[in-house]
Amino acid sequence: MKKPLLVLAAALSSFSAVAGGYQVALQGQRQIGMGHCGTGFSYDASSIFFNPGGLSFTKVNNVMFGASFIRSRVAYLAPQPSVYTASTESPVGTPFMLYASFGKKDSKLKYGLGVYTPYGSSVKWADDWKGYSLLQSLSLQAIFIQPTVSYKINNMIGIGAGFVYALGSVDLRRGIGALNTENGYASAQLKGSASGLGFNAGVHIQPFEKLSIGASYRSLVNMKVKGGDATFSNIPGFLQGSTFPSGGTTTFDATLPLPAVASVGLAYKLNDKLLLAFDFNYSFWSAYKQLEFEYKDNVNNSNKSTSKRNYVDAPTVRLGAEYMATNNLALRGGVYYDKTPVELGYMTPETPDADRIGITAGIGYKIADRVNIDASFLFIEGREREQTEADLAQVGTQADVLPGTYKLRVIVPGISLSFNF
């Protein structure tokens, strides 16, 4: 946390996963309003994220900055017959997006820089909840910095690509219920900063005036934590220096995959006032096989802790529309269906994920000649999902997963300001 950008990140971003797994699909306020469709049309500098190929089709340069405010809650009910319920008390997460595009007027080349937060998660359970020995809180942050270049081959096709440098951090806390002393149970905290590399490329095709098509591929980014701080508290003295590190502190390495996403999208201008958009994303979550921490010193008698995740690739289907109520006012709406990458038996307390439906609305308003304000509102309803002891036993995850029923609901208002020049 020494780098200034990370300090900024800490101040601004602590995100709850608002898409499957720990993905955060909140990268443009106009797009959020339209069900987060954005691969198929070129609009402004946010194409840097949605489809670098479309950036070359943007008519003006612009700078935009926005943020969303995630309020996410997960309710939990213990396996029947039990009346135990719990709920996450996760803090409001604020993923942000900053895009700037540059290029000479009428030039075929456009340059851009995007700083955005496509992955993250913030989950906080009560310290004494039923699953305290699995997870008390988790904060995962990832900020992507993406310089981009886009080239308009002709009036029909544009291509673009960006290099991604990702910065991030992880902070995980949990109890160790198996170790009890007169001060209660022992606990663990794993905290570290991470970085990774990747790319984002896309192609934008405009066969007709009214129709545009896009495809993009954002690569896998392996976020590597090197030398993170592992702190173990209230470890019985006789275990220190053998089963656990002496003094309770050591360092750890870990890698968390931020999976690749392939997208295709199209947008159709029904008339001067109405734009319809469709997006299909396919997230290659199968990259997330396991969560492994490698320790410098023995922790619980091993220098490694591994838990299975076995995520599966997951599609998302999005529909959106934008209606120009006046020359200055756009009204937007959208809906999407987000299939979970988390299979039954793997719903850990950090991502007790389920298939989700997102309903979105948004407005855009031109407040001055060159200034637009966009606001969006997103409501996500996760399917109530029950995971039984038998489900855990079948995949052998009893040590990592808490059986029971989970239900997720998220609301996300967001706002952005953009300046054209």
Next chain:
Amino acid sequence: MKNRYLSIFLGLTAYAFAACEPKIDAPIPSTGGGINISNYVAIGNSLSAGFADAGLYLEGQQVAWPVILAEQFKLAGGGDFYAPLFEPNQAKGLGYKKLIGFTATGSPIIVDEPGSPDAIKERTALAYDPVGNPDSVVLQPFTGPNNNFGVPGIRVENLYTVGYGFKNPYYGRLLNSTEYMTGKPYGSRVAETNPTFFTCWLGNNDVLGFATAGGYPDLGKITPLGDFATNYNRIIDEMLNSANSPRGALANIPDVTSVPYFTSVGPALKVGLAAAGAPAFLEYHLDSALINTILPRLLGQLPLLDPVNLRPSPVSAIATLNPVTKTWDGNVFFTLTFAPYAGDVGKPTAKAWRALFSQLLKTYASLIPIPITVDDLMRQEVSGIDSTKPFGLDPANPIPDVFVLNGAETAQARAATVAYNEIIKSTVDRHADKLVLIDANGFLNKANAGLIYDGIGTNASFISGGIFSLDGVHLTPRGNAAAANEFIIGINKKFGSTIPMVNVGRYRGVRLP
């Protein structure tokens, strides 16, 4: 225009924030009409009393599984459940064991935490019982309503013993002065509680005392099957015939050799003996040693050790946990009490004999006509023990009976357990409409293989396993919570109730230093 849209937007946002809470409705717990839990009474032994760490003390009493079960009953409309808790000034009872550290070689250092003097009413010869109560302790009576009749040490054999309250201070303290003085038997007292529902976990001590004493009969006998059947059926019948015609849950008894008391010392010793190339070790079998053997021999100057009582056991028969089946292979077990002497095997020392003689002298103090010291007994011409010979390997320095459950003794203990469990099951079968069997034996077998509660791994290992307390027989708070859940599962299944399960992870395992 702009402001109107903005205010609609903000209004919607505020509304949505409020409506955001996802909710899963918890079902309302119910008895399902199959049971009446307005007056639940637990009958049983130390396990039901909350005995742990070789003692009955307040913290254990508060998390005894019947107490936890009653808390869950309460969620389904159950009545008040009163446990006979020690007062704060009596909180440590007669004392218990405490883990303070480990030796350099990893052996636990377990010490005595002294009891609360205020728990003791008096010491009187009237309360003398050579095995259970050699100190002749009478505890301060517990006054007030009581639903938990878990009495440490009680055997099915004792259920209708008149005056049992004199011998067992844990029972005596539950009686009022009239009941105490008239010697009211346990079985009669508990039937008077008129329960609407009861649990019964009895029978463990009828075989456990024999086993924990390594099959040495002075310190523990196996109750004859006929006596067990008579008393067990009688107490269940009297409970069922009491005023409220209750329903009940009867737990069977675990295979005694599956508890860490018998499984924590042997495996390491086996490795050591095998490495030293010893094919067998020698145990000295004692039959009612002090009264019938040691005293006469002491007076007649005959050595105690008679070669006919030497029992060799092959090292290969020492039980170890099969890593695949998670069952105990082998039929020779060492007791947890042998832990301090396990390192002596093969060395010229007889410390284990000194400890045994010291305990016997204490236990039988009032029966010994002349003052005798441990040194008197240890003299070679009296005992025949030659402490210069390798302990456990030489015929002149064998391992005392009390520390070893050999193959024959294991078979006896297991046969008794199987037979008792048959009696318990047939009792349930005879009243199948009113009773449910709780398979405690099956539960502890599963514990040997490892059980995970709320992400916390537990097993039947000593100290680290989290289920068994420092005495290796009784349960930790976590083990009590797990046991309560076994009862809840069985009761729900049988009677169609939906008594909520308890969060086992909330309760602690062994408290580590």
